[in-house]
Amino acid sequence: MARNLIVGNWKMNRTASEAPSLVTRLLELVPAQLPVEVVLAPPFTSIPAVAQLLAAANHRLSLGAQNAFWEDRGAYTGEVSVPMLADLGCRYVILGHSERRHLLGEQDEAVNKKVKAVLRHGLFPILCVGETLAERQHGQTEAVIRRQLDAGLDGVAGQELKNLTIAYEPVWAIGTGQAASVEQAAEVHRQIRSVIGAIGGMAAGGAEALRILYGGSVTAHNIGDLLSSREIDGALVGGACLDPEVFAKIINIAAEKS
Known part of the structure; x- marks a missing residue:
């Protein structure tokens, strides 16, 4: 099993101009060598500043992006390609976040194209899936997760899946303070492993090695309990990662659990 992964979105x-103070303080609060992998995913405009700080520091923190377009170049006003992100030092790309799906109308087909583009250029996609409160209340969680995985990973299998991370983020828990x-x-993480094993043709051991993160009101108070489950391999952290003191606590607790 790969190291636990903590991602700050x-x-x-x-x-x-604000990013350096956050990152500098975080680097002061966490050890240079960690038994967990940590990724910072700032807005596009802050990526160069964060990349410069991480390159200069003796830390093993990685850089990520919050989205990417599926074409390498062209007349796509306002979009950012995977090669552009790779050139800035990004290793991970968050894709299919519920805020993009529900606020910006991003569809599974677009997410699938982005997953393939990220894999094609040797970066690591973090594919987000999750159900709304209404879908959970109507017993549709498993069907929603399966649909998002089937569509989002269409045409992706075998070795490519080893570079994939899934983030389960129930929509009803994001930014609400009500974590799952x-x-x-x-339970949902087990379902995800089962679906990935089936659609990817992976043996049981391969699906078990897949990293699945939990996202949705993750805090320093609940990260320890979440990581106590062998099904949960890390966290996609939102609001809590904007406070370096709090995010450092989350990282250090995750390190203790590893």
Whole structure:
């Protein structure tokens, strides 16, 4: 099993001039060598500033992006390609986040194209899946997750899946302060492993090695309980990652659990 992964998704927060103080303080609070992998995913405009700090520091933190377009270049006003992100030092790309799906109308077909583009250029996609509160209340969680995985990973199989991370983020838990229980998250994570094993033709051991993160109101108070489950391999952290003191606590607790 790969190391646990903690991803800090800054969303649309922190300008390029604000980013250095956050990252500098975080680097002061976490050990240079960690038994967990940590990724910072700032807005596009702040990526160069964060990349410069990480390159200069003796830390093993990685750089990620919050989205990417599926074409390498062309007349796509406002879009950012995977080669552009790779050139800035990004290793991970978050794709299919529920805010993009539900606020910006991103469809499974577009997410699938982006997953393939990220894999094609040797970066690591973090594919987000999750159900709304209404879908959970109507017993549709498993069907929604299966649909998002089937469509999002169409044409992706075998060795490519080894570079994939899944983030389960129940829409009803994001930014609400109401995180899923460990039992709720673990149940869905087991379903995800089963679906990935089936659609990817992976043996049981391969599906077990897949990293599945939990995202949705992750805090320093619940990260320890979440990582106590063998089904949960890390976290996609939103608001809590904007406070370096809090995010450092999350990282250090995750390190203790590894």
